[in-house]
Amino acid sequence: MPAKKHHYVPVFYQKGFADTDNMLWVYDRKLQRYKQLHPIVVCRSEDLYTVRQEGGTNDRRIETDILSPIESAAAPVVRKLAPGVTRNPVELVALMMFISLQYTRLPSFGRAVSSLVEMTGNEMMQMQFGTLERARRTLANYEREMGAPLTDDAAGMVEAVNSGHVRAHANETGFLRYMFEIASTLESWLEQADWTVLTAPKTSGFIVCDHPFVTVPKQGTVPDGVGYGIPGTTCYFPLTRDICLMFRQGDEGFRHRRLDSREVRTINHNVAANSDRFVMGSDLTQLEAVVKKSGCEGLETGERFSIEIIEENEDSRYTKFTNLPRRYFY
Numbered sequence: 001m002p003a004k005k006h007h008y009v010p011v012f013y014q015k016g017f018a019d020t021d022n023m024l025w026v027y028d029r030k031l032q033r034y035k036q037l038h039p040i041v042v043c044r045s046e047d048l049y050t051v052r053q054e055g056g057t058n059d060r061r062i063e064t065d066i067l068s069p070i071e072s073a074a075a076p077v078v079r080k081l082a083p084g085v086t087r088n089p090v091e092l093v094a095l096m097m098f099i100s101l102q103y104t105r106l107p108s109f110g111r112a113v114s115s116l117v118e119m120t121g122n123e124m125m126q127m128q129f130g131t132l133e134r135a136r137r138t139l140a141n142y143e144r145e146m147g148a149p150l151t152d153d154a155a156g157m158v159e160a161v162n163s164g165h166v167r168a169h170a171n172e173t174g175f176l177r178y179m180f181e182i183a184s185t186l187e188s189w190l191e192q193a194d195w196t197v198l199t200a201p202k203t204s205g206f207i208v209c210d211h212p213f214v215t216v217p218k219q220g221t222v223p224d225g226v227g228y229g230i231p232g233t234t235c236y237f238p239l240t241r242d243i244c245l246m247f248r249q250g251d252e253g254f255r256h257r258r259l260d261s262r263e264v265r266t267i268n269h270n271v272a273a274n275s276d277r278f279v280m281g282s283d284l285t286q287l288e289a290v291v292k293k294s295g296c297e298g299l300e301t302g303e304r305f306s307i308e309i310i311e312e313n314e315d316s317r318y319t320k321f322t323n324l325p326r327r328y329f330y
Contacts (some may be wrong), residue, residue: 002267004046004047004050004060004283005044005045005046005048005139006045006046006047006048006049006063006067007043007044008043008044008045008048008105008106008107008210009041009043009102009208009210009212010071010117011040011041011074012078013071013075013078013102013208013290014042014043014076014206014280015039015210016078016178016208016239016240016241017205017207017208017238017240017241017280017282018039018250018282019120019279019283020281022039023036023037023038023281023282024037024038024039024042024280025280025282025283025284025287026042026137026278026279027273027278027280027281027288028277028278029275029277029278029279029296029297029298029299030277030299033296034284034287034288035127036284038198040312042277042278042280043210045107047060047080048105048107049063049067049105049172049176050051050063050109050172051060051172051173051176052171052172052189054158060135061306062176065262067101069103070094070097070098070101070246071098071263073094073097073098074095074097074206075092075099076091076271077091077092077094077095077097078098078237078240078295079242081095081197081239082242087188087254089199096120096187096190096191097183097186097187099213099237099245099278100151100183100184100186100187100189100190101179101180101183102212102213102237103183103186103213103281104178104179104180104182104183104186105179105181105183105184106163106210106211106276107276108173108211108276108303109175109178109179110172111262111303112225112303113170113174113175113178113179114170114174114175115170115303116174117168117174117219117289118167118168118170118230119168119172119208120168120170120315121168121169121170122167124168125161125166125168125282126161126162129157129158129160129161130158130161130162131158132154132158134212134277135154135155135158136154139151139152139154145226153249159231171310183207186228187214189228189229190247190254192252193235193247193248193249193250193252194247194248194249194250194251195245195246195247195253195255196245196246196247196248196255196256196257197244197245197246197255197256197257197258198243198244198245198257198258198267199242199243199256199257199259200241200243200244200259200264201259201261202241202259203257203261203262204286205238205239205241205264205279205281205282205286206239206241206243206264206267207238207241207245207268207271207272207279207281207282207286208238208267208271208279208280208281208305209271209272209274209276209278209279209280210272210275210276210277210278210279211274211275212237212238213228213236213237214235214236214237214267214270214271214274215227215228215230215233215234215235215236215274216233216234216270216328216329216330217230217232217233218231218232218233218234219328219330225272226326228247228249229249230249232246232247232249233245233249234246234248235248236267236270237269238267241281241282244267244319265290265293266329267330268286268290268294269293269294270294271325271330272290272291272294272296273294273295273296273326273328274326275296276297279291279296292330294327295305296327
């Protein structure tokens with residue numbers, strides 16, 4: 001039987017940051033405590049990628065037939081990508097698919113999509129049933145197209161929508177659809193981006209979090225929102241304790257660079273600050289220092305995104321979907 005607990009940060013990936021016993025030190029920002037755990041119990045959610053069908057059955061094939069094979073293809077590439085290793089186009093495609101989905105397969109992304117879908121649905125109902133005239137026109141169009149009336153109570157529909165008694169509710173379909181669509185967009189960007197494989201010194205190492213694709217704007221800018229396609233933005237994706245990928249907008253390139261301990265600390269501070277709830281690493285002392293310096297001991301109030309109406313008229317509304325800036329370190 002397919003597993004009900006779905007890891008949104010895969011176990012094999014977490015193990016790259018674990019100690020020699022495959023154990024991780026995990027900081028839980030919600031509970032504000034440290035605990036040593038095995039990756040199999042970290043960053044998982046019940047039926048996160050499950051499609052709930054009519055009749056009460058659950059379809060878990062997205063986890064078993066799509067995500068698991070992508071992880072299996074990426075795992076050996078992650079293990080071998082190091083200075084001196086020649087990049088293989090097939091292997092890099094597998095890696096880019098994995099990285100792109102790690103940007104979108106998260107509960108925080110699901111919450112963002114659900115809010116967007118519900119807001120869009122409610123706005124659509126307002127456009128269709130916000131006034132008696134609109135309601136009558138919408139119901140007449142429905143009857144003409146479907147051959148049968150939906151209801152003859154136009155006034156009741158207006159009251160239900162304007163009072164909030166009828167509200168849009170997002171199911172898992174929107175999350176799963178956008179999860180793959182946005183990941184595909186990021187994958188296309190990664191194909192054209194400038195890549196640098198960053199290697200940590202023996203005396204230090206990278207950490208990881210539950211939101212590991214990190215975007216850092218150009219120093220000195222005050223962004224309204226941050227995205228990987230904005231000029232001047234630097235993106236980091238820690239691969240293992242020893243390796244972190246850096247991406248930048250520009251000509252396609254692929255190089256290696258060794259970092260010093262200070263540079264590794266700066267990246268780790270950005271990784272921790274970008275976390276949703278969990279920050280993980282192999283060394284407790286290092287993790288405590290990173291959590292404190294990055295200012296992420298507790299959870300931020302509200303979500304990591306905003307949705308606002310930026311233009312409105314009688315027939316339409318335009319909404320703005322923004323990833324909110326976090327703290328950045330340089």
